[in-house]
Amino acid sequence: MKPKIWLSSPHMSGNEQKFVKEAFDTNWVAPLGPNVNGFENDISKYLNEDNYVAALSSGTAAIHLALILLDVSRDDIVLCQSKTFSASANPIVYQGAKPVFIDSEKDTWNMCPEQMELAIKDAIKEGKKPKAIIAVHLYGMPYKVDEIHAIAKNYNIPVIEDSAEAFGSNYKGKKCGTFGDISILSFNGNKIITTSGGGALVTNKKDIKNKAVFLATQARDKSVAYLHSHIGYNYRMSNIVAGIGRGQMTVLDKHVELRRKNYQFYEDILNNVDSVELLNEPKNHFSNRWLSCILLDSQKSREALRLEFDKENIETRPLWKPMHQQPVFSDCKKYINGVSDDLFERGLCLPSGSNLTNNELERIHNVLKSFF
Numbered sequence: 001m002k003p004k005i006w007l008s009s010p011h012m013s014g015n016e017q018k019f020v021k022e023a024f025d026t027n028w029v030a031p032l033g034p035n036v037n038g039f040e041n042d043i044s045k046y047l048n049e050d051n052y053v054a055a056l057s058s059g060t061a062a063i064h065l066a067l068i069l070l071d072v073s074r075d076d077i078v079l080c081q082s083k084t085f086s087a088s089a090n091p092i093v094y095q096g097a098k099p100v101f102i103d104s105e106k107d108t109w110n111m112c113p114e115q116m117e118l119a120i121k122d123a124i125k126e127g128k129k130p131k132a133i134i135a136v137h138l139y140g141m142p143y144k145v146d147e148i149h150a151i152a153k154n155y156n157i158p159v160i161e162d163s164a165e166a167f168g169s170n171y172k173g174k175k176c177g178t179f180g181d182i183s184i185l186s187f188n189g190n191k192i193i194t195t196s197g198g199g200a201l202v203t204n205k206k207d208i209k210n211k212a213v214f215l216a217t218q219a220r221d222k223s224v225a226y227l228h229s230h231i232g233y234n235y236r237m238s239n240i241v242a243g244i245g246r247g248q249m250t251v252l253d254k255h256v257e258l259r260r261k262n263y264q265f266y267e268d269i270l271n272n273v274d275s276v277e278l279l280n281e282p283k284n285h286f287s288n289r290w291l292s293c294i295l296l297d298s299q300k301s302r303e304a305l306r307l308e309f310d311k312e313n314i315e316t317r318p319l320w321k322p323m324h325q326q327p328v329f330s331d332c333k334k335y336i337n338g339v340s341d342d343l344f345e346r347g348l349c350l351p352s353g354s355n356l357t358n359n360e361l362e363r364i365h366n367v368l369k370s371f372f
Contacts, residue, residue, distance in 0.1 A: 005314040005363065008190040008291060011255060011355040016247030023239050031217075033239030035246055042249040043185070043200055049178045051202050052209035055237035055245070056216055059164040059186030059199035064091035065212050065235065066160045066182040066201060067132065072097050076131040077123050081111040081143075081162075082322040083340040084136045087186075088162050089323050097131065101324040101334040107282050109319075109343055110143035111135045115335040117151050124155075133159045137166030137176050138320075139349075140192070140259075140290035141279060145171045145179050160184065164199070167192055168256040168288035177202050192255050192290050192354070193248035195241045256288045258354035263289040265361060266350060266368075270294065273372050275301065291352045293319060299345045306348060308371050312363060319347030 019035055028034060040053040047053075056062050072078060074096035080089050082101035092099040100119055105112040116133070123130050133152055135143050152159045161180025163169075169176040177183045180202075187198040201212045214220075219232025237245075263278075270276045277295040281287055296302045302318065309316045321344055324334040351364055 002313045002363070005312075005351050005356070005360045006353060007315040007317060007349060007351055009353050009355065010189050010194045010196075011251075011353060013247050013251040015250050016244045019243030019246040020240055023243050028239045031236050031238045033242070035239045035242035036237055039237070039242040039245040039249070040200070042246060043202070046249065046252065047175045047178050047202065049175070049204070051178060051204050052206050054201045054209050054212040054216065055242055056199045056201060056212075056235045057237055058087075058197055058235075059162075059184050059188065060087040060091060061216070061233070061235040062184035062186075062199045062201040063088065063134065063160060063162065064094055065215055065233070066184060067091055067095050067097070068215060069182060069208055069211055070132050070158050070160070072131045077128050078132045078134060079116060079119055079130050079157075080134040080323065081136045081138075082324045082334065082336070083109060083138060083320055083343060084162070084323065085164075085320055086323065086326065086328075087164070088134055088136055089329065092134075099323070099329065099332050100130070101322070101329065101332060101336075103322075103324075103335060103337045104138075104339040104343065105144065106339055108141045108143055108285065109138050109279060109339075110141065111148060112337060112339070113144055113147040113151055115337055116148065119333075119335045120151070120155050120157065129155070130157050133157055134162055135159055135180075136162040136164075137169060139279070139293055140166045140169050140288040141281070142166065142169055142171040142176055142285050142287065149179065158182070163202075164188075165191070165290045166288060168252055170286045172284045178204075182208065187245060187248070192259065192288055193245070193252050195237070195245040195248065198237050198241050198245065200237075255354040259289040259292075259352055260287075262352050262354075262356060263292045265365075266292050266294065269365060269368050270372070276372070289352065291349045293347055293349050295343065295346045296348065297346070302346050302348050305371055308367055309364075312367055314351060314364060314367065316351065317349050319343050319349060
């Protein structure tokens with residue numbers, strides 16, 4: 001069998017071991033330490049805004065803490081993009097709150113401002129204004145920032161910006177991860193940079209960061225004794241994991257460049273294929289192209305191409321199954337226009353790793369050339 005080509009595998013820089021070794025050499029193996037502080041500073045500088053960063057165990061943990069910090073509790077309503085990975089929505093349920101799923105628009109595949117505002121108006125009529133909005137930059141493509149945030153501001157509803165897939169993307173020159181009342185990042189193994197597992201919460205308020213760190217370290221009060229006046233969580237990033245992140249930060253821009261080059265590779269092959277659509281960047285949108293995705297003319301064609309890749313031991317996958325289609329969320333309210341259902345039916349994620357070799361790209365090219 002031919003070697004596996006993965007959809008998006010970790011891509012090490014070679015600098016990670018230096019920081020990890022330093023953690024071992026100084027015995028900073030326990031959580032916290034110089035690498036955690038350094039990684040937070042590296043992220044903050046990269047985002048190039050006045051911000052405060054809390055390095056955490058996952059992007060999911062960051063969303064959970066964001067909901068807690070925004071005082072989301074039982075039976076509160078939280079609007080959430082339907083076209084996303086389940087980690088965007090699960091923390092809403094952790095809090096006993098009620099997710100309401102909002103469909104996508106065709107330009108960026110992200111939350112539709114019109115459907116979002118309709119959901120807000122309906123909720124207010126029912127006497128239950130949404131407590132928060134979770135908007136996602138899907139596959140690295142920024143959502144319609146101006147429209148989403150203008151509506152949220154008009155109704156005084158905070159936005160949690162899910163930038164798990166969009167580290168390195170920007171909108172109007174401003175980095176994704178800086179638009180939300182609270183923003184989150186992910187460094188999972190398949191992301192554009194990775195710490196194996198990890199995430200971060202980003203805010204422009206120092207007290208919010210401090211509260212996040214307090215809750216993420218088991219909410220231990222300042223006391224000689226182990227004193228707890230709040231429920232806490234074990235959500236802090238370890239010093240060793242943060243060392244991997246410090247090494248990865250040295251190549252983030254390079255990884256963005258390579259992923260965008262992958263997208264150009266697919267565009268050059270498929271641009272003149274009538275049965276294929278690509279996700280182009282709208283004006284003012286700059287995507288890190290975390291994953292390069294295409295739409296075919298039918299689900300049958302999508303599956304046929306996926307299986308052709310599978311025969312060659314090349315991993316592809318359908319676009320995220322919308323949350324409103326998930327059995328676990330079947331009873332949740334939803335505002336649907338059909339866009340995300342169509343994306344799921346016809347969409348395919350293609351191999352997009354920043355470490356794809358020329359030989360691997362040639363194998364991918366051969367499948368596409370043969371199929372079309």
